[in-house]
Amino acid sequence: MTPLLFSLYTSTSSADILLNFRTTFVSTSGQVVYDARSICVHYVTTWLFVDLIAALPFDLLYAFNVSVYFGVHLLKTVRLLRLLRLLQKLERYSQYSAVVLTLLMSMFALLAHWMACVWYFIGRKEIESPGSWDIGWLHELAKRLGSPYVLSTLVPASDSSVPANSSQWNLSEVGGQGSWNSSQYNGNTSGGGAVAETTPGGGSFGVLGGGPSMRSSYVTSLYFALSSLTSVGFGNVSANTDSEKIFSICTMLIGALMHAVVFGNVTAIIQRMYSRRSLYHTRTKDLKDFIRVHRLPKALEQRMLEYFCYNANTVKLLKDFPDELRADIAMHLNKELLQLPLFESASRGCLRSLSLIIRTSFCAPGEFLIRQGDALQAIYFVCSGSME
Template identity: 75%
Template sequence: MNKLVTVHQKNLVSLHPHPSACLSPDEETGLEVHKITRPPGFDNNRRRSRAVLYQLSGHLQKQDKSKLKINNSMFGATTNPIPEYKVAATPKSRFILLHYGTFKAGWDWLILLATFYVAITVPYNVCFTVVEGRDEGGGSGARNPPSYSDILVEILFIIDIALNFRTTYVSTTGQVVYEARSIFVHYATSWLFVDLIAALPFDLLYAFNISVYFGVHLLKTVRLLRLLRLLQKLERYSEYSAVVLTLLMSTFALLAHWMACVWYFIGRKEIESNSLSSWDNGWLHELAKRLDTPYFLQVNGSGVSGAALGGGPSVRSSYVTSLYFALSSLTSVGFGNVSANTDSEKIFSICTMLIGALMHAVVFGNVTAIIQRMYSRRSLYHTRTKDLKDFIRVHGLPKALEQRMMECFQTTWSVNNGIDVSELLKDFPDELRADIAMHLNKELLQLSLFESASRGCLRSLSLIIKTSFCAPGEYLIRQGDALQAIYFVCSGSMEVLKDNTVLAILGRGDLIGSDFLTKEQVIKTNANVKALTYCDLQYISLKGLREVLWLYPEYAQKFITEIQHDLTYNLREGHTAEVSTRHTEQNAFTGTYWHCGVLSLSLSLSLSLSLTCAAAAKNSVRGRGWLSLPACVPLCLQHKAA
């Protein structure tokens, strides 16, 4: 009762800052208090507290409450006292295509094919079809109607411009931009001009029966500027060696095609610009003489000035010969059967040889590197095999051991392709490495043994799980060996042998090991474990397992209980010398799994009782042991009875 009234008095002091408002305990509660025991100095402390509260209340009444920023900032609902940082939602416009989406990737490949089509047909039409058509028609223009493929390509280019206005891009800060206005400005200031010129429908001039001059056809070559965008996107496919190799060889073939067109165009212009007596200087005239299709002038009614050039080799023969000269000049110095005779032809030949030298360094250098990268694994396999054979030869290993080593190496290589997972993942952050390890070892972690483990515990366990392999006839464990790990059979079949007797057959999903995980005791196996087929195994070392269980003591006892039921075969049971005590000056396990142990019968009863109770008491203080102090009493009684 005294305590109740005293507490109530303190509440009254805190609720009534003004002394005039304070009531006595009797008046406030209506209770009859006969005698209250107050601590020394209670009245002085009470008066001092009231004085402080009175001064504070007067000070607060004089101030304008609207100026109390502490109340507005701490208790107001409009603003947060502590800033919260989170990923802001990115504003997105409607009908926006992702630049990394599946549709955009397929569309880019379609535009790539259309660009290659333009790069092939435009130079050919300008140098072969247009020139031949003008000469045959005898007029200033040739009116060959466009093909359906040309019209389709122009439509694709126009649609591509519209899609680029609605496609996201990556800014200089590395962020993906989704806003339509920013996308419009970015595209308008980068590739819009080039794409507009490439998409101009020159072929519509034929539809309106307009005379097309030779210069108009040359404007189509502007479409080749779209190849610059192709070079920009090559880095996206740099990881695919076959794709890059195909693109590089296609680029080289495309360059040879352009050189062939220009070579024919120069030869044709040499014949047209020179007089009849100097025709025999050009390469095209030499080709016509060898094919017995000489050039001649077709004189019409206006005389020699209006004559047209006739005869000569066919377009097919001219193109094939031009392509032959271009390729021989790009890859070597030519063979002389098609040679440059005039000054223009010689200058072009020099330029072709220089470009060929550059292409050797750029294209064929990259092709060599790509081919080496494609066969790097095979080269590494042969290197490892040679090193293994040299090791066997130097150390003089027996034939049986050599065969086992080679078989194990070849089978292991076929499984992991020479990739060391730990070496590959060592540069990744721990968070990402743990997620990858959980995915790789999900089959083992899905056992009922780990159902009660927290996610952090599972992540720690996944980082210590290793993989192993056993060939048929190989022993995984031999009887009497120190057990170092708990093994999980991922695939294959194994047998447990003891004294030439099969005790168990293990298969996929079986768990073998021991349920005795104390730090200070070494577990000796009681049987042999032998592989019947090729077996893939995952294992957790006992040392790493103890460290993880020490970090998660709430799961440790559950693990000890569950593993007794989940083990397919316990390698500890039934062995006469199943454990051997190993003393250490300092217990690195910090008392997580303390055992009272098996006390020697030769010790006296008092010594046995004192040791047992001391261990249990120490374990009880640490709070994580197997046996508490009350649990020690039955054990001591058992020793007393013995």
């Protein structure tokens, strides 16, 4: 994490903790709680501990060269628990297909990123292993890119042939130079390579350097993870050691599950996104088939199609709402009409009742709204356009 991103994350996490002490919540009875003390107690007993661990400045330990154990790194995974809270908040948008689709693809990308990190971790451990360093996928990638791993041998300053205030480094390419045993070295190493103790010349230490860049290694790891999860598996990045093969098997099993869960839902969501459009085209086709079978005149056909395309069926859309809500919506839709001088003396209850029985009609050019001698069954108001 760059210093800028680290500072941004730390500041936003700290601000989020402070804001959560002043953020209302919904109780089990479904009521919004505004009491400050209840909010504090609720936050302390739920998410405060997780947020505090997630906001710990782990990167400062590296900035000051503080040695940390492997278990400390696992505390970073607590930050992933905050995703659960995000998912709970996004649940209210689950009726929007685009939101669910974006969420599913984001989860798939996150899983691929985790798989890529584990794949690189396994490859790095195989490089540091004396029995499988020359067959791991990272070794194969280094050979193809022309950047082999290099074992830098450090002769301690206590050696009689080296001055007390200096260290001597001997570089040798990893490959064909006997065996070496992996061990930890307490000294600081430049470049962050793995440290190994060489068997020949006892007392010397080696730092594993060189190899492909971190960017190239991550891109290759992500490529392998995605190709395995999607059941493509081109084979140009393959598992060679037992550890890599076991991880590949697990990745394939997870990929099969992801196909059933993620991609199955993606297919259903895409179909749902286009269901209304498909229904519209189906109804249009049925109308055209009706016109063709009954051989309706061209002018009548044009009027029917224009009415179907431009008429908004408000009654059908609002029929599932309660009467109180339908009345408010209808008053808003017909507010210009209800502001006419004809309705100035009408009460609000009368206007609400009238708004529920108002129907919007679209008349194509040349169409007769009412003919002479017809019984008048409604009052017509011209909202737009003109008539003779």
